[in-house]
Amino acid sequence: MAVFTEVSEDEARALLRALNLGELRTLRGIQSGIENTNYFVTAEDMFGQREYVLTLFERLTFEQLPFYLHLMKHLAQHGIPVPDPAADRSGDILHTVCGKPAALVNKLEGQHELAPGPDHCAQVGAMLARMHLAGRDYQRRQPNLRGLAWWNETVPVVLPFVSPEQAMLLRGELAYQNHVAASAAYAALPRGPVHADLFRDNVMFEQGRLSGFFDFYFAGVDSWLFDLAVCLNDWAIDLATGAHDAPRARAFVEAYAAVRPLTPAERQLLPAMLRAGALRFWISRLWDFHLPREASLLKPHDPSHFERVLRERVRRPVNAAAVLA
Ligand SMILES: Nc1ncnc2c1ncn2[C@@H]1O[C@H](COP(=O)(O)OP(=O)(O)O)[C@@H](O)[C@H]1O
Numbered sequence: 337m338a339v340f341t342e343v344s345e346d347e348a349r350a351l352l353r354a355l356n357l358g359e360l361r362t363l364r365g366i367q368s369g370i371e372n373t374n375y376f377v378t379a380e381d382m383f384g385q386r387e388y389v390l391t392l393f394e395r396l397t398f399e400q401l402p403f404y405l406h407l408m409k410h411l412a413q414h415g416i417p418v419p420d421p422a423a424d425r426s427g428d429i430l431h432t433v434c435g436k437p438a439a440l441v442n443k444l445e446g447q448h449e450l451a452p453g454p455d456h457c458a459q460v461g462a463m464l465a466r467m468h469l470a471g472r473d474y475q476r477r478q479p480n481l482r483g484l485a486w487w488n489e490t491v492p493v494v495l496p497f498v499s500p501e502q503a504m505l506l507r508g509e510l511a512y513q514n515h516v517a518a519s520a521a522y523a524a525l526p527r528g529p530v531h532a533d534l535f536r537d538n539v540m541f542e543q544g545r546l547s548g549f550f551d552f553y554f555a556g557v558d559s560w561l562f563d564l565a566v567c568l569n570d571w572a573i574d575l576a577t578g579a580h581d582a583p584r585a586r587a588f589v590e591a592y593a594a595v596r597p598l599t600p601a602e603r604q605l606l607p608a609m610l611r612a613g614a615l616r617f618w619i620s621r622l623w624d625f626h627l628p629r630e631a632s633l634l635k636p637h638d639p640s641h642f643e644r645v646l647r648e649r650v651r652r653p654v655n656a657a658a659v660l661a
């Protein structure tokens with residue numbers, strides 16, 4: 337369940353009026369998700385009924401949120417199908433509901449594709465590249481808050497909860513990633529705003545066509561290659577084993593590269609970033625699992641999944657030649 341804060345109809349009504357979006361018709365808590373309180377909201381004005389998603393942020397602060405919300409608005413204005421935060425009469429897109437930071441965005445049509453084929457992957461790959469290019473002139477800066485600095489801080493915190501073999505892998509991989517981050521190839525990677533969590537459950541499809549990307553609340557400025565690697569580790573693997581799925585990976589990367597060709601540094605560091613993407617989610621899942629925050633994370637994700645993905649990536653590196661002609 338993901339309604340950590342109850343929103344009354346009166347509070348939702350007041351927000352809709354402040355945003356000039358008409359009258360409240362329905363307000364329905366969304367049960368999935370693990371970070372925030374989410375509601376589907378239906379409002380009606382003179383043009384008819386429209387559906388929105390109301391999010392109350394349970395973890396992110398008033399200081400951090402403008403980066404994410406303005407990024408979504410920027411991308412929406414550049415034709416990327418992402419939720420567009422609604423502004424009040426003063427132009428503000430970050431609101432306060434029940435004393436918490438909140439946003440209201442348009443509801444994307446469609447459903448998740450949880451068993452994607454190469455065509456779904458190609459659509460996501462092409463849109464990911466378009467999104468990276470559209471973010472180039474976004475002015476706000478915020479690092480990926482789940483990047484290397486956070487891994488260095490958090491690995492020591494989770495080490496007491498893991499086996500000696502897992503501790504060895506975590507320590508070794510962290511050392512490897514610090515080494516990679518100090519390299520000239522890493523410094524040459526093109527960077528910009530990235531989604532950083534574009535898993536299958538953060539993308540919508542309608543009748544087989546991609547209809548949107550959402551859940552930008554792990555976004556930040558990082559290498560575009562890291563974003564691509566996070567995607568490949570979810571869209572192009574066998575979920576049961578973590579094994580690389582070559583046809584889906586090739587479809588994804590070729591479609592991405594047709595919009596934005598990979599640089600030599602990106603081709604060189606693809607295997608390392610695939611390991612980085614797996615390490616990032618192994619650490620966060622261990623942290624969520626062993627150190628759950630109060631009233632949150634009622635449904636922690638399985639950490640061992642990303643341990644398997646990381647071991648696969650170390651044992652069988654996937655290089656650029658395997659995914660690009
Ligand atoms: N803009 C949106 N359009 C359509 N559905 C959405 C939208 N935002 C969230 N949802 C729905 O709400 C669910 C939970 O949202 P999510 O962002 O994953 O929550 P959390 O941040 O708490 O993990 C999603 O799986 C999706 O079904």
Ligand SMILES: N[C@@H](CCOP(=O)(O)O)C(=O)O
Nearest residue numbers: 369370371533535551617637
């Ligand atoms: N995708 C991450 C967790 C983030 O959860 P979300 O519901 O906000 O997408 C993972 O799988 O560990």
